[in-house]
Amino acid sequence: MTAVLLLTFPFFAVCLLGWIAARSGMLSDGAVRSLNVFVFNFAMPALIIGAISRADFAQLLNWQMALGWLAAGLVVFAVGALAARLILGSASTGAQWAIAGQAAAVGNIGFLALPLTYGAFGEAAVGPIIIALVVDLVILIPLSIAVLEGTGSVRRMIKGVALNPFILSIFAGLALAFSGVGLPAALDSLAQFLGAAASPAALFALGASLAGRSAGDGLPLVASLSVLKLLVHPGLVFVLLHPLLGVPIPATAIAVSIAAMPVAGNVFVIAERYGVLVRDMSAAVLISTVVCVATVSMMLAWALGVAGLT
Numbered sequence: 001m002t003a004v005l006l007l008t009f010p011f012f013a014v015c016l017l018g019w020i021a022a023r024s025g026m027l028s029d030g031a032v033r034s035l036n037v038f039v040f041n042f043a044m045p046a047l048i049i050g051a052i053s054r055a056d057f058a059q060l061l062n063w064q065m066a067l068g069w070l071a072a073g074l075v076v077f078a079v080g081a082l083a084a085r086l087i088l089g090s091a092s093t094g095a096q097w098a099i100a101g102q103a104a105a106v107g108n109i110g111f112l113a114l115p116l117t118y119g120a121f122g123e124a125a126v127g128p129i130i131i132a133l134v135v136d137l138v139i140l141i142p143l144s145i146a147v148l149e150g151t152g153s154v155r156r157m158i159k160g161v162a163l164n165p166f167i168l169s170i171f172a173g174l175a176l177a178f179s180g181v182g183l184p185a186a187l188d189s190l191a192q193f194l195g196a197a198a199s200p201a202a203l204f205a206l207g208a209s210l211a212g213r214s215a216g217d218g219l220p221l222v223a224s225l226s227v228l229k230l231l232v233h234p235g236l237v238f239v240l241l242h243p244l245l246g247v248p249i250p251a252t253a254i255a256v257s258i259a260a261m262p263v264a265g266n267v268f269v270i271a272e273r274y275g276v277l278v279r280d281m282s283a284a285v286l287i288s289t290v291v292c293v294a295t296v297s298m299m300l301a302w303a304l305g306v307a308g309l310t
Contacts (some may be wrong), residue, residue, distance in 0.1 A: 018207025052173025080104025
C-alpha cells in the first residue's frame with residue numbers, strides 16, 4: 001500500500017495545488033479556462049496520439065472489454081436515473097434523471113484516469129482507456145444529451161462527438177497504429193514533449209476547477225451518485241469483464257481502476273448548460289473527487305496486486 005500511496009501522492013498533490021492556487025486568487029476564472037484549453041486541445045491529444053501510435057493495434061481492439069464497459073455504464077446510468085426519481089420524488093423530470101444517470105456512469109477519464117492509470121500501468125492502460133473514452137463520449141454522454149434536448153439535438157451531438165479532440169486523437173492514433181507507420185520522428189518527439197505536460201497540467205486544472213464548488217443542499221442524491229460512481233460502477237465492471245466475459249484479470253484490473261474515477265467535470269458543464277441539478281452536479285464532482293483520494297488509492301493497490309505489478 002505504501003508503494004501505491006507514493007504513486008498516487010504526486011497526482012493528488014498537484015490537484016490540491018491547483019485548488020490552492022484558485023482559492024487564493026492566484027488563478028482567475030479566465031486563467032483556469034485557458035489552462036483547460038491547453039490540456040483538452042493540445043497536451044492530452046498529443047499524449048493519446050503518441051501512446052496509441054506506438055501500441056500494438058491488435059491489443060487495442062478488445063470487444064469483450066468494450067461490451068462489458070458499455071453494459072456496466074448503461075446499468076449504472078439506469079440505476080442513477082432511478083435514484084434521482086426516488087430521491088427527488090414524483091415531481092422530478094426526465095432531464096433530472098438523465099443528468100443523474102450520466103453522473104453515476106461517466107467518470108473523469110481525461111483529466112484523472114488517463115494520467116493516473118497510464119502512470120501506474122504504462123502502455124497496458126492504453127487499450128482500456130481508449131475503450132472507456134470512446135464508449136463514454138460516443139454513447140453514454142450523447143444518451144443523456146438526447147434526453148435533455150430531444151431528437152432535434154442529434155446533428156449537434158454527432159458534430160460535437162466528431163470534433164471532440166479526444167475522439168480525433170484516438171482515431172488518428174489508431175490509424176497510425178493500424179498502418180504500422182507510426183509518427184515521424186520529429187512529430188513523435190513533439191508528441192512526447194507536449195504529452196509530458198498533460199498529466200500535471202490536467203491535474204492542476206482539475207484542482208482549480210474544484211475551488212469554486214460547494215457541497216450543495218442535495219446531499220442524499222449527491223451521496224447516492226458518488227457511491228454509484230466510486231464503488232458500484234467499478235464492482236460491476238469487474239463482474240461483467242472477468243467472470244462473465246472472460247477478460248484476463250490484468251486488463252480487468254485496469255478497467256476497474258478507470259471505472260473507479262470520480263464524477264466527470266463534463267457532467268457539471270452539461271447540467272449548467274441545460275439548467276438541470278446544477279448545484280447537485282457541482283457537489284457530486286467535488287465530493288466524489290475528494291473521496292476518491294482514498295477509494296482510488298485502494299482500488300489501485302488491488303489492481304496492481306492482481307496484475308502482478310507490485
